[in-house]
Amino acid sequence: MYLMSVEPHVLRKELGDFGSIIFLKSILTGIEETIGERTAAIAMIAAGRKQGKNSIEELGLVNKGVALSLDEIREKANSILGQEGSRLCIIDKIEQEGKAYRVYAKETFCSSGEPDDSTRTCTYTLGAIQGFLEAFLGKRLQGKQIGSVLRGSTHDVIEYIILD
Structure with a gap:
């Protein structure tokens, strides 16, 4: 029988x-079936955002991302959200253009198992990455999905705009 070593974060x-x-x-x-897709999306984004923020707070990384390159931020995100962490998704790239960050994710929780042309959006994943970035960078963001692997993109692409 396989037993994991018990660490403080193991539930x-x-x-x-x-x-x-x-x-x-x-x-x-x-x-979604119980409360409707729109209300469920709001709840899933909020839940993901909370989890993303909690991850940064637990690791003592609040506001630590401002001095890092986008590639270093991507590495930190993958250590928390990727294969070494929660396995929510893999982040291949983060770009910044003005007040916008674009995150290119694959194997996202939300898109997994969905048929091509599905209208599903990455609500929980969007929220988790948003919470991570907000806490890590110390900036308030607003996110929206602008690309989907379910509708022909190579990645689930989420754009976050810095709110002043």
Whole structure:
């Protein structure tokens, strides 16, 4: 039997912190069916944002990103949200143009298992990355998805605008 070493952040001794993406997607679709897609999207963005912020706070990285390059920020994001972290998504690239950050993610939780041309958007992923960036950079952001692997893009692309 496989037992994980018990560290302070491990929630379950034997099963560990990871669960099935199939069950998580079932939770999402169940919430959408119960309260509607728009309300569920608001809730999922807020939940993701909270988790992203909490991750930065737990690691003591609040406002630590302002002196880093975008590639270094991407590396930190992947260590928290990627394969070494929560496995929410893989961030391939972060670009900045003026007051906008564009994040290029793949294998996102929200897009997984969806058929081509699905209208699903990356609400939880958008929120988690937003919370991460807001806490890490010390800036308030507003995010929207501008590209989707479900509709022909190579990545799920999320744009975050700095709010003054």
